Amino acid sequence: MHSITLDGETDFDGWRTAARALAMNDVRPVDITWRVAGNAPDLFEELPSQPLPEIPPDATFNVPAKFVTLAQDAILHSDPNRFALLYRLLWRLKSNHELLDIATDPDVIQLNAMAKAVRRDEHKMHAFVRFREIGRERESHYVAWFEPEHHIVALAAPFFVRRFADMPWSILTPDLCAHWDGHEITFTPGVAKSEAPSEDRLEELWRRYYASIFNPARLKVKAMQKEMPKKYWQNLPEASLIKPLIAEAGQRTGDMIAEAGTEPHKPQKRLETAMRRKAKAHDKHHDDATDLDTLREEAAACRDCPLWKDATQTVFGEGPGHAEIMLVGEQPGDKEDLAGKPFVGPAGQMLDRALEEAGIDRRKVYVTNAVKHFKFVPRGKIRLHQKPNTPEIKACRQWYERELAAVRPALVVALGATAAQSVFGKITPINKNRGHVVDLDDGTRALVTVHPSYLLRLPDPDARAQEYKRFVADLKLAAGATRKAARVA
Ligand code: URA
Numbered sequence: 246m247h248s249i250t251l252d253g254e255t256d257f258d259g260w261r262t263a264a265r266a267l268a269m270n271d272v273r274p275v276d277i278t279w280r281v282a283g284n285a286p287d288l289f290e291e292l293p294s295q296p297l298p299e300i301p302p303d304a305t306f307n308v309p310a311k312f313v314t315l316a317q318d319a320i321l322h323s324d325p326n327r328f329a330l331l332y333r334l335l336w337r338l339k340s341n342h343e344l345l346d347i348a349t350d351p352d353v354i355q356l357n358a359m360a361k362a363v364r365r366d367e368h369k370m371h372a373f374v375r376f377r378e379i380g381r382e383r384e385s386h387y388v389a390w391f392e393p394e395h396h397i398v399a400l401a402a403p404f405f406v407r408r409f410a411d412m413p414w415s416i417l418t419p420d421l422c423a424h425w426d427g428h429e430i431t432f433t434p435g436v437a438k439s440e441a442p443s444e445d446r447l448e449e450l451w452r453r454y455y456a457s458i459f460n461p462a463r464l465k466v467k468a469m470q471k472e473m474p475k476k477y478w479q480n481l482p483e484a485s486l487i488k489p490l491i492a493e494a495g496q497r498t499g500d501m502i503a504e505a506g507t508e509p510h511k512p513q514k515r516l517e518t519a520m521r522r523k524a525k526a527h528d529k530h531h532d533d534a535t536d537l538d539t540l541r542e543e544a545a546a547c548r549d550c551p552l553w554k555d556a557t558q559t560v561f562g563e564g565p566g567h568a569e570i571m572l573v574g575e576q577p578g579d580k581e582d583l584a585g586k587p588f589v590g591p592a593g594q595m596l597d598r599a600l601e602e603a604g605i606d607r608r609k610v611y612v613t614n615a616v617k618h619f620k621f622v623p624r625g626k627i628r629l630h631q632k633p634n635t636p637e638i639k640a641c642r643q644w645y646e647r648e649l650a651a652v653r654p655a656l657v658v659a660l661g662a663t664a665a666q667s668v669f670g671k672i673t674p675i676n677k678n679r680g681h682v683v684d685l686d687d688g689t690r691a692l693v694t695v696h697p698s699y700l701l702r703l704p705d706p707d708a709r710a711q712e713y714k715r716f717v718a719d720l721k722l723a724a725g726a727t728r729k730a731a732r733v734a
Contacts, residue, residue, distance in 0.1 A: 246276055246277075246278065247267060247272060247276060247277045247278070247295055248277075248278045248280065248295050249263045249267075249277060249278070249279050249280070249295070249297075249328075250280045250281070250282050251263075251279065251280070251281050251282065251328065252281075252282055253281060253282065254281055254284075254321075254396045254420075255320060255321055255396045255399060256281070256320075257316070257317055257320050260279075260320060260328055260331065260332075262297070263297055264331070264332050264335050265300070265306070266297040266298055266299075266300055267297070267298065267332070268306060268332070268335050268336050268339060269300045269301060269304045269306055270298040270299075270300070270301070272298070273336070274329060274332050274333040274336050277329070277332060279328035279329055279332070306339060308335060308338050309338070309342065309345060311345055312334065312335070312338060312345060315345075315356055315357065315360045316331050316334075316335075316356075318359070318360035318363045318364060319331060319356055319359040319360045319363065321363045321395050321396045321397055321400060322359040322360075322362060322363055322395050322396075323394060323395045323396065324359065327359060330352060330355055330356065330359075331356070333352055334352050334353070334356060337352070361542075361546060362394070362395065363395050363397060363400075364545075364546035365542070365545060365546065366393050366394050366395045366397050367397045367400055367401045368545045368546065368558055368559075369393075370391055370393055370397060370398075370401040371401060371404050371557055371558060372557060372558045372585060373391070374389045374391050374405070374416060375389055376388065376389045376409070376412075376414055377389065385412070385413075386413050386414065386415065387409070387412055387413065387414040387415075388414065388415045388416075388417065389414070389415070389416045389417065390416075390417050390418070390438060391416055391417070391418050392418060392419060392438075393418055393420065396420055396421070398416065398418055398420060398421040398422070398423050398432070399421065399423070399432060402416070402423040402425075402430055402432075403430075403554075404554070404555075405423070405425065406425055406430055407554070407555050408555070408557075409425070410427070410623070411427065411626075412427075413425060413426050413427055417435075417436050417440060418435055418436075419435045419436070419437070419438070420435045421433075421434065421435050422434070422435060422436060536566070536651040537562075537566050537648070537651050537652070540561070540644070540647050540648065540651065541561040544559045544561050544617060544644050545558065545559045545561070546559075547559055547617070547618075547641075547644070549640040549641070549643075550618075550636060550637045550640035550641065552616070552618035552619070552620050552633070552637055553618050555619075555621070556577075556582055556618035556619045556620075557582045557583055557585075557619070558582070558585050559617045559618060560577035560581050560582060560585055560586065560587055560614065560617055560618070560619070561587075561613070561617060561644070562587060562611055562612060562613025562614070562648050563586060563587060563611070563612060563613075564608075564609075564610055564611035564612050564613075564652075565608075565609060565611060565652075566611075566651065566652060567652065567653075568609060568610055568611035568652055568654050569609065569610075569654055569655045569656065569727040570605065570609075570610045570611070570654055570655070570656050570657075570658060570723055570724075570727055571610070571611045571612075571613065571648070571649065571652055571654040571656070571657045571658070572588075572596075572610055572611070572612045572613070572657075572658050572660060573613055573614065573615055573645065573657060573658065573659050573660060573664040573667065573668055574587060574588060574592070574612070574613070574614045574615070574660045574661070574664055574696065575614060575615055575616065575632075575633065575660070575661050575662075575663040575664055575696060576614050576615065576616035576617070576618065576619060576620060576633055576663065577614055577617070577618070577619045578590045578591075578592060578619065578630055578698075579619065579621070579628050579630070580593075581593070581619065582618075582619035582628075587612045587613060587614055588612055591698070591701055592696070592697045592698040592701060593697075595697040595698070595700055595701055596660075596697045599697065599713065599716050599717050599720055600720060602717045602720075603717050603720030603721045603723070603724055604721065604724050605720060605723070605724050611648070611652050611654060613645065613648055614664075615633070615638055615641060615642070615645060615663050615664045615666070615667035615668075616633040616637055616638060616641045616663065616667075617641055617644055618641075620632070620633050620637065632663065633663055635666070638663060638666055638667055641667070642667050642670075645667050645668070649689065654727075655690065655726070655727045656682065656690050656691070656692060656723055656726050656727050657689055657690070657691045657692070658691070658692050658693075658694065658719075658720070658723050659673075659691060659692070659693045659694070660694060660695070660696045660697065661675065661695060661696025661698075661699065662674075662675060662696075663696075664693075664696070665678070665693045668685075668689070668691050668693075669683075669685065669691065669693075670685075673693060675693055675694070675695060678693045679692075679693050679694050679695075679719060680719070680722070681722075682722070682726050690726065692719065692722060692723050692726070694715075694716055694719035694720070695712065695715075695716055695719075697716070699712070700712050700713050700716060
């Protein structure tokens with residue numbers, strides 16, 4: 246029997262060194278006990294870690310890079326059996342290099358589930374840590390309390406270093422505490438919750454910010470509770486606002502319902518496609534909702550381009566799973582990045598106004614972005630929007646394609662050049678292509694128009710009013726095109 250003691254809960258290097266030596270000596274998984282220093286039950290406390298067997302001189306053993314990536318995440322899981330699971334997989338990979346491709350294998354399923362849970366926990370930490378200010382002015386220090394489910398503090402900390410580079414902060418957790426002094430990050434052992442401060446002058450700021458981005462027309466209590474689990478509410482200053490805002494929502498939504506337009510329209514090309522899509526959408530209504538939830542969860546862990554590193558979270562699309570219209574923007578902005586919802590900032594307000602004028606009820610539209618992470622450069626305390634580049638748009642297109650397949654809208658409206666590039670699958674100039682519905686090769690019917698923030702940036706009020714009118718006209722065209730598809734279905 247081999248007894249291995251790792252230096253800590255996240256000691257991947259220690260695990261890898263031991264696992265390599267043991268696997269190369271063909272030691273069976275059942276013949277190893279894995280422990281973490283300081284965690285051993287009393288009975289074993291005095292047992293020293295056994296020396297590792299020598300690696301035979303010409304032994305070689307390569308594992309797929311994918312295993313290393315998954316193992317690095319899974320080792321942060323709180324399940325005490327993870328070290329044994331990882332070794333079992335490593336040992337099995339020796340005789341079956343393709344093991345990870347067997348999606349039904351119970352060990353592979355468990356590995357993927359653990360890695361996913363860890364990434365989800367990291368995402369929650371990025372989204373739900375709230376700093377409280379201790380001291381005043383130059384002496385200020387910002388402290389947050391958080392209770393992760395897994396051992397993710399060291400994994401999640403670099404995000405806060407990038408985000409809050411200018412302020413000294415500490416994140417206290419029962420597992421491990423992270424501290425940033427403006428130059429260096431350090432870690433100390435976990436602490437009790439009583440050591441975290443509860444008084445704060447930032448709270449009021451957060452509450453006001455949350456109230457300003459809250460849109461009653463998009464209120465989905467269940468989804469909100471799912472994305473912001475109750476467990477975290479106690480640390481969130483804005484949580485105290487949720488109840489009163491929900492209570493007011495009915496009244497405020499009533500004020501936002503727009504009139505529907507009634508102009509007659511000519512028959513469209515490819516009506517059959519629209520009819521088929523609509524019929525399928527109808528049948529699949531329930532499953533689609535589930536699909537979108539699964540996609541949203543998967544996208545939360547997406548690292549297919551570097552934008553996830555600095556963004557707070559993936560901002561996935563939202564709206565009914567069987568929406569007639571899908572609106573595609575460029576990427577989340579500053580406010581969307583913090584709120585985790587598309588089009589809730591200034592461009593979103595402009596869009597809401599134009600949709601209302603065009604007779605489109607935003608609650609019935611699926612709203613998403615071509616790129617799902619906020620791209621920016623920090624300028625002092627401000628995060629300046631940066632246009633996503635082609636590799637970023639391409640890396641993110643999978644999510645748009647999968648949303649499209651799940652929602653099956655009768656019409657996709659691309660807002661601006663980035664959205665058009667994603668929707669059309671190539672660079673597509675706006676002015677040359679706007680004003681009419683285009684039938685794409687994959688059966689999608691699409692319309693391009695400008696991005697609402699283009700209107701916000703126009704300095705001349707007359708030009709802005711004129712462009713706004715054209716924008717509303719494009720949206721009316723979208724409403725008309727989908728009404729027609731609905732009538733024939
Ligand atoms: N601009 C976009 O393109 N999308 C948003 O969600 C917000 C601003």
